[in-house]
Amino acid sequence: MNILVILGHPEQGSLNHAIAEQTVTTLHELGHQVVFHDLCREGFDPGLPGMEISRDAKLPPEIQQHCNELADADGIVIIHPNWWGMPPAILKGWVDRIMRVDVAYRFVGEDGGEGVPEGLLKADRALVFNTSNTATEREQNIFGDPLERIWKDCIFDLCGVREFHRRMFNIVCLSSQQKRESWLSEVRDTVSRIFPSD
Ligand SMILES: Cc1cc2nc3c(=O)[nH]c(=O)nc-3n(C[C@H](O)[C@H](O)[C@H](O)COP(=O)(O)O)c2cc1C
Structure with a gap:
């Protein structure tokens, strides 16, 4: 399978980075093709410019590349901390710019956007x-x-992704090294279960 992995966290060495590393390593071990983006490290620009809103906008090459990767993916993994009940702004911006009309969803028939x-x-x-x-x-x-x-309803169900899984690891600030290791082992098991070898 072709799996897209997106990480939204600014700190190298964070638990989120360890989760992403474990995810990518496990997917490779299972024989999958992996496209991985550490959005902060890559300096992804989360601001959606007005000129990209229209359906037929000409997209910058790096944004078009992200869109192509999203469209090609057989599975998607998203990794981020809870910040005010929301994803970090950089990841929200990735959703705004990449999960766009005619890539992730479209309006049908006479629907002008209200349906x-x-x-x-x-x-x-x-x-x-x-x-x-x-x-x-x-x-x-x-x-x-x-x-x-x-993630489940507003984004993935709307974009046609029928099978949804999510795991929230908590409480991070109280967690021991041993606990974090058990979480990473759970990441490996979860990834293996949801994306088994072809
Ligand atoms: C800007 C900001 C907002 C946060 N908001 C919340 C929140 O709403 N709820 C919560 O449980 N933790 C919140 N946290 C704590 C983070 O979720 C926590 O630090 C993170 O999950 C730990 O993982 P890490 O070590 O990979 O950063 C917030 C942290 C920051 C920096």
Whole structure:
């Protein structure tokens, strides 16, 4: 399979980077093709310029390349920390600029944008790894776990990706080295289960 892995975290050496490294290593071991982007390290520009909003916009080459990679992916892995119940801005900007009309979704028939779009992504499964400092019960009962809704419903279901998996690792600030190692082992097992060898 052709798997796209996107990391949104600015700090090398973070748990998020370790999760990304484990993910990419496991996918390679399973024999998959992997396209990996560490958005912060690559200096991805998250601001959507007005000229890119229209359907037939001429895109800068690096943005077109990201769009092609997204369209070619059989599976997608997203990795980021919970920042205010949202992805870090750099990753939100990647969604704005890359998961665009006619790449990730389109409006059908006479629909001028007010209806229910049709998902276009070839990828049939997505996996999201998150980290946070909030206990699961509090995240769900007090905050409503916004990241679940954002990735599962607002993004992947809308874009036609039917199988969705997500794991939030918490509470990171209290975690021991041993705990982090067990999380990375869980990352390996989860990736192997969701993206088995062809
Ligand atoms: C700007 C910012 C906003 C944050 N917002 C939240 C939040 O809303 N909920 C939460 O549980 N943790 C929040 N955190 C804590 C991060 O989720 C936590 O530091 C991260 O998941 C730890 O993983 P890392 O070591 O890979 O950075 C925030 C951290 C930062 C820097």
